[in-house]
Amino acid sequence: MATIYEVAKLAGVSPATVSRVFNSNNVSEEKAGLVRAAAAQLAYTPNRTARTLRRRHSEIIALIIPDIENPFFTSLARGVEDAARSAGFSVVLCNSDEDVAKEAQYIDIAVLENMAGIIIAAASDASDLHPLLSRSRPVVAVDRGPHGLDIDAVMVDNRAGGMAATSALVTHGFKRIGCITGPSDVETAQHRADGWRDGLRSAGLTPDEALLEHANYRVDGGRAAMQRLLALPEPPDAVFVANNLMSVGALQVLYDTGSSPETFGFAAFGDLPFAALAPAGMTVVHVPARAMGRTAATMLLDRINGDDRPPRTVVLRNEVSTNPENALAHVR
Amino acid sequence: MATIYEVAKLAGVSPATVSRVFNSNNVSEEKAGLVRAAAAQLAYTPNRTARTLRRRHSEIIALIIPDIENPFFTSLARGVEDAARSAGFSVVLCNSDEDVAKEAQYIDIAVLENMAGIIIAAASDASDLHPLLSRSRPVVAVDRGPHGLDIDAVMVDNRAGGMAATSALVTHGFKRIGCITGPSDVETAQHRADGWRDGLRSAGLTPDEALLEHANYRVDGGRAAMQRLLALPEPPDAVFVANNLMSVGALQVLYDTGSSPETFGFAAFGDLPFAALAPAGMTVVHVPARAMGRTAATMLLDRINGDDRPPRTVVLRNEVSTNPENALAHVR
DNA sequence: CCCACTTTTGGAATCGATTTCAGGCAACTA
DNA sequence: TAGTTGCCTGAAATCGATTCCAAAAGTGGG
Incomplete structure (x- = not known):
């Protein structure tokens, strides 16, 4: 690796001038040319570590x-x-x-x-x-x-997205809509659940907190939460799942029970991985x-x-x- | 950010000694103690850029x-x-x-x-x-x-894996086994296809190169390749797909046609993403x-x-x- | 033609560590 | 006791750029 000093020597200028050629431009076209030629000849690239040390x-x-x-x-x-x-x-x-x-x-x-x-x-x-x-x-x-x-x-807008998803489920005729959201100390999880509440209330329904599950935003969390929901004495007839991976898990459980998003309402916040997997009847809040x-x-x-x-x-x-x-x- | 000089001054030693405390250990316990105390007091952490510059x-x-x-x-x-x-x-x-x-x-x-x-x-x-x-x-x-x-x-061992997967399909009674592998300039793609050939030959079958598709190792590539295979005048009755994402695509196409790995032989190299998705009847070469x-x-x-x-x-x-x-x- | 002013340029300091070198000191050998 | 050995330590060089400062060169106005 050539250094700035070698370039300077070859070009017949000072290292300061070489540096200026590559950074600011207060250099005469004549010397700049010499420097660029020398740099090219030596395949010079500035040492980034040194630059970082100086530039901070x-x-x-x-x-x-x-x-x-x-x-x-x-x-x-x-x-x-x-x-x-x-x-x-x-x-x-x-x-x-x-x-x-x-x-x-x-x-x-x-x-x-x-x-x-x-x-x-x-x-x-x-x-x-x-x-x-x-x-x-x-x-x-x-x-x-x-x-x-x-x-x-x-x-x-997590809250608006959650609301829109829930409203879509209401529109499709579902009445008892559950929610699987993320960890309670994660902001997006809180807001998406708020959106779920909004969606229900705006349709004149009362959010049932027993139908709200917190899980870990991953596939296994979605599975577990969905299982808990379906095991309730009065299970929901639809669910809003607050992220993509949990949706995959919840869908798996749903299929296991022989159901599908065409009969059991399903809305997801976030595109499913490998989008083409998203099944018929499913509502998706697309996140850019x-x-x-x-x-x-x-x-x-x-x-x-x-x-x-x-x-x-x-x-x-x-x-x-x-x-x-x-x-x-x-x-x- | 405290520097090594400030630590040295506070500890009443030279910068060299401070450096040695954190790197080699040829320092008396007495001075080392002073240095560590000073470093702790100043919340000193070595500047990694400077270290990198020197250490190369x-x-x-x-x-x-x-x-x-x-x-x-x-x-x-x-x-x-x-x-x-x-x-x-x-x-x-x-x-x-x-x-x-x-x-x-x-x-x-x-x-x-x-x-x-x-x-x-x-x-x-x-x-x-x-x-x-x-x-x-x-x-x-x-x-x-x-x-x-x-x-x-x-x-x-890509070749062995490809062979094992193909052999499993043979064992399950499939006769006309296709292969969807990766780009032809990618080594793993070549070797997995070789394994497919091996698997067929070892069962006394002749690999039909018309049933070999190259695709891009992604979901869309798997879809396209599977569609081409199924559109052949004499389509295969089973397929070995050489990576996980293409398998997802190929499975989608398979389901679209109303088939499934229980009737159409399906072997994949690599665990499917979100493993629980792997459907019944499917053979998987697990990659660690x-x-x-x-x-x-x-x-x-x-x-x-x-x-x-x-x-x-x-x-x-x-x-x-x-x-x-x-x-x-x-x-x- | 001279003075003030701007633009280029090089020398040297700087960023913050590590490491070489040599000196000081203690311990050990003969 | 003198000489050798080995361990600690600090001064100073070094890594490779950027940038401050001052000097040099060029420009223009009067």
Whole structure:
């Protein structure tokens, strides 16, 4: 690896001039040409570590997500990558595994490695972002909000989505609608359940809290919760499931009992993984994961470039659709 | 952020001694105590960038995978993380998207950022690892082999797995067995197809190359290939699908036609995402993704710590199982 | 033609650690 | 007791860029 000194020597200029050629542009075209030729000849690339040490921040963005195995978050990651890469930044992905301690470690790493900024879908309400803020690293919260911290955020309207999904079930004639939502210390879980309550009330129904299950946002959690619901003395006739993976689990249970979304109302928040699996009769609140990632990255890059307007929260719209009843059911 | 100089001053020693306390241990217990106290008081953490600049490598491992949305690779990533974290290394995940150019960029970044080592599942036979080797960065190939390069590798026996899966179909009485494999420039795809041929031949059948489809290792590829197979004048009565995502697509098509793995033989290489979805009658070659990741990371860490034995290739065993015909089919 | 001003340029300091080198000191051998 | 050995320690060099500062060169106005 050639260094800036070797380039400088070959070009007959000082290292300072070489640096300026690659950064600011206060260099005469003549010397710049010499430098570029020398750099090309030596296949010079600036040492990023040295640059980071001096500049005090790298060209890397950390993206901390709670579950790498959830396709929602991997789509989101792709969105972040799209925007970051086209701005010359790289993205490193950190999987906090819904574990606040592991998350805290990754936050530390992001700070210690002088990463340019952090996009985070917080593991829980208890997530501690202060190490970032106290060192004034740019942060954008995504999917899950900034619990009272005054930082940028990109969200969907979880409450409205939950309500729309529930209303769709009401429209289809279901009366006793249950809800499987996420962990009670996760904001999106709370809001989606609120949306469920809204949807029922706006139809003149009373939410029955006995039909509300909290689970872990994963397939097994969805299975267990669905089993509990169906085992009730008076089971529901429909269910709103608050995320994609739990929907997969709940669907499995539903099929096990010989039922299907055509007879037992089923609405899901979030696209099912491998979308074509979504069965007939099922209502889905589509979440624009990739767009969320792109938006968050764009906001973060603005901050990195010195944008110091007051923090904003961007709420992206989510669309609701119901698969036609008479379509060929792929999962049949 | 406190620096090593501030700690040194507070402890009344030289910066060199502070450094030694945290690295080698040739320091008297007396001074070490002073240093540790001072460090604790100032909440000192070494600046990783400075350390990397001097040491010429960081404590970060790059993991480059071709498809972040494939649960196989995310499991593998978790395995890598398990091993790396317990050795004090962090893992950054890079998604090459099966694109050799994007992969090359990530390889460059890994080098430029002085990452400690790289674990890579190569995008294709054409992947170029020379930038790594020429700078003698430790590299471990995982899942997809080192195409003639003399480096460590962690693999499964793709050919044996393909053969076992095909043989299972033969055992179940299927005669005209097709194969959907991956891109023709991807090694695993070639070997799994070879296994299919082996399985047929060992049963006295002749592989019919017209029943061999190449697709892109993703859901849509599996759908398309399965459709082509079923549209043949003489379609197969069973199929061996060479990866998990294509299996999902192929299954969708199968169900669309009103068939199922109980009547149309179906064997898959790799566990289906959300395992409980695997339907009755289906044969699965289980791939130990997480163990592969752990193994690869362990080998890489050995290399980083100076292990210079000749490169090894570790082949992990994969198990084959067939879901009982009479089980409750979850996907029904 | 001279002075003030801007644009280029190079020297040297800086970022924050690690590591080499050599000196000081204590312990051990003969 | 003198000489050898080995352990601790600190001063200073080093990793490879960026950037401050001041000097040099160029520009334009009067």
